[in-house]
Every structure is written in structure tokens, then in C-alpha cells.
Amino acid sequence: MELILTHLLPLIGAGLVAGFLAGLLGIGGGIVTIPVLVLVYRQIGMPEEWLMHIAIASSLTAIIATNTSSVLAHHRKNGVDWSIVKGWWFVVAAGAVLGSFFAKGLKTEELVYFFATLASLVAIKMMLPFDRWKLGQALPEGGRRYLAPGLIGFFSAVMGIGGGSFSVPYMTLYSVPIHRAVGTASLIGLVISVSAGLGYLVGGWNVAGLPSGMAGFIHLPSAFTVAVAAVLMAPVGAKVAHMMPKTALSIAFGIFLVVATIKLVSGI
Template sequence: MCNPFMLRSSKEGTLELILTHLLPLIGAGLVAGFLAGLLGIGGGIVTIPVLVLVYRKVGMPEAWLMHIAIASSLTAIIATNTSSVFAHHRKQGVDWSIVKGWWFVVALGAVLGSFFAKGLKTAELVYFFATLASLVAIKMMLPFDRWKLGSELPSSKARFVAPGLIGFFSAIMGIGGGSFSVPYMTLYSVPIHKAVGTASLIGLVVSVSAGIGYLIGGWGITGLPSGMAGFIHLPSAFTVAIAAVLMAPVGAKVAHMLPRTVLSIVFGIFLVVATIKLVSGI
């Protein structure tokens, strides 16, 4: 079977992806955008499994399959989190002081994570993603919100360790970091709605920084399909981003209206199913 990316012109390869796989990409973007607004996550944990399935069908090079999915997811997250930040800010749900103290360390960790990911094979990245996604799923399905480590965030030099790790692991997974930063902030008594809104801004820092890292890391690699900027596949990233931006304000609105216990459990179940699907495809 011919590879639609490698053997066709750039224009035809782009049309193949956009037209044939438009619905799953839009669907992933809508769900990711809603969850970005609702839970403060970037949505990559939703979009990456979908992107991997789509990329396999259209003949993306297997050696860089997961790298492209992660990089494209992070690019889409830039738009998603921007929309989510504005929506939460209008409801006074963003603690800018937290991000002011964290942003540089988060950005540094994200860039280092993107460079580290380049040295991993697709299978290794899948297992890395699956492991951390499973841990997030457990957190989402169990009542950990009542656990506390302190009444306020750490103020010693050690306060930079967690933000740096959040940026590092988020870049490797292709997520905005809310899956890590929201639990971390709530463990130190940051109100849940404030943590969700602040996580959107942290996710914006992660996605921009890691996206630049994947752009540089994939630049000049031979054998990549058309429509690429480094490891970023622009057509699919833009398709997901447009759909996500439409739904992020809706999720943010719901976040300030309803308890999220049921949705958290459903989201955790989705992560388990998506993780099994990813691993089974190796």
C-alpha cells in the first residue's frame, strides 16, 4: 500500500489527513478542549492516542510516530490553554503569583524533557506515556483530593524541584502538565478551582517551551512527511487546536458550576482504555 505522505505531493498528503480523518481529529480536539477548561489539563492525554491511531493509518514513519504525536499535541495545547486561561481569568480562577515563581523552572524542565524524548524510541515513549497515564488514571478515579501535605506551597529552595519535574515529564508525555500540577497544588491547600485555572497557565508555559524543543529537535530529520515543522505536523495540530479552542471556555464554565467527581472517574476509565489501545498497537 502506498504511503500517502512519502509518495504524494505535499498538498495531497495534507488533504489526505484532513479530509479522511477529520472527524476523529475534531472529536479529540473537542474533548481535549472541554477537559482543558474543566480540569486544567492540556488535553494531550486525550489527543495523543487519537493522533497515534490516525498517523499509523496514513503511514507516518514508525520510528518517529510517537514523537510527532507528542509534538503536534503540544502545539495544539498552546491554543487550548490560551483559551482556557482567558476563561478562568475572567472568573478570577488564575493565581498569577504561583506561575510568576514557577514559569522559568517549568520552561527549563519542558525544554530538557523534549530533548530527552528525542533520544527515546517510539515504543519506549509509548510505555513511558502509558505508565504515567495509568498513574494519572488512578489519581482521577480515587478520592485523593482530601490528602494534604501542607497549608501552603513550599517556599524554600526545594520549591523549584516539583515545577521543574512537572515541565520535564509533561514534555515527554506531550501534555500541558495539569495532570501533575493540579494534584500538587491541591496537596498544598490551593483551592481546587484556583488550581485548575492556574494549571491552564502553567500548561501554556509547558506547551510553548516543549513545542520549541520538539521543533528544534526534529528539524532536518530526513524521511518525515509533508506539512512538518520539526516534529510538529501542522495540519493535524491546527485541526485539533481549532476544535479544542471552541470547547475550552465551555469546560471552564462547567468547572465553576458542578462537582467533578463523576467526570473524573469517567476520564480515568478513558485513560485506562486509551493506554491499553496504545500499548497493544506496538
């Protein structure tokens, strides 16, 4: 715990940025916090074999608090489409649990490259004007409507993110208004973070060699620090989301992803 105290500033900073972006863009913030957590964990001597697993699990735990705050803020502005989540939640949850157990079988290096690949794709999406592209005027019906939510849950759990980076563009491609997609993504992210967090908790419970302060793969002190900072900023991001266009911020966020990904990969 005393080692974490010496790294409070980067953890708090990551939490503040993650919380703001969670409210603003409907993302869980893990794509911001994971590179920071990896750097902090390396400095405090976390076992390299499980480094990325711990960062992902701890990020998901913090996202629970972040998305709860974001959902409440968007709900007050009528920005959450509960009907979408009602039809998706069980498939998203199942995908997230499967993703968490799949990730346990990967090495830290493999997880880093998996994260980097998907983060790069998200960065491209954020920096280019894809919001005008449409695949339909309404979300798919029938059995095929479950494919995308299941994949969103699975890949989000492997990456340790809340899923908004995937669910927001997916919903907007099917003509869900951007502000409503952002609010709804916060609720989807809450389902993902709870489900995947439980998966990482169970998956890491009997792993030998983990330090104190752990619950499975979750490092409780750092997860708590990030969560508190993020909760403070999520309502601010949600308020701003309903006041401004997101083009400039999306480009800036995409650039951040590129820089964070390069830093993460170069540290292997």
C-alpha cells in the same frame, strides 16, 4: 494534506474533548489527543520510528491554543493564581525544554510505555478520592519549591501533555482550592506547551524521512485541526468547572485513560 482530510472526524472529536477537559480540569488535553493522533498517523503512513514523537509534538502545539483559551476563560472568573506561575514559570520552562530533548533519544516503543505508565498513575489519581489528602497548608518555600515544577515541566514534555494532570493534584495537596488550581494549571500548561513545542520543533528540524506539512516534529495540519476544535470547547469546560463538583467526571476521565492506554500499548 488530503490524507488528513479523510480523518477529520476523529481529529475534531479529539480536539473537542480535549478542549472541554482543558477548561474543566486544567489539563492540556494531550492525554486525550495523543492516542487519537497515533492511530491517525499510523493510517496515513507516518514513519514508525518517529510516530510517537510527532504525535507528542503536534499535541503540544495544539495545547498552546487550547490553554490560551482556557486561561482567558478562567481569568475572567478570577480562577488563575498568577503569583504561583510567576514563581514557577522559568523552572517549568527549563524542565519542558529538557524533557523534549530527552524524548528525542527514546524510541517510539519506549515513549509509548513511558506515556502509558504515567497515564496509568494519573488514572489512579483521577479515580480515587485523593483530593482530601494534604501535604501542607501552603506551597513549599525556598529552593525546594522549584523541584516539583521542574519535574512537572520535564515529564509533561516527554508525555506531550499540558501538565495539569500533575500540577492540579500537586497544588491541591498544598491546600490550593481546586477551582483555583485548575485555572492556574491552564497557565502552567501554556508555559509547558510553548517551551516543549519549541524543543520538539528544533529537535526534529533536520530529521530525514519526515513527510510534507512538518515543522520539526510538528505535523501542522493535524495540530491546527485539533487546536481549532479544542479552542471552541475550552471556554465551555471552564464555565462548567465553576458550576459543578468533579468527582463523577474525574472517575469517567480515569476510566477513559485506562482504555486509551490499553489501546495505545496494544497497537505497538
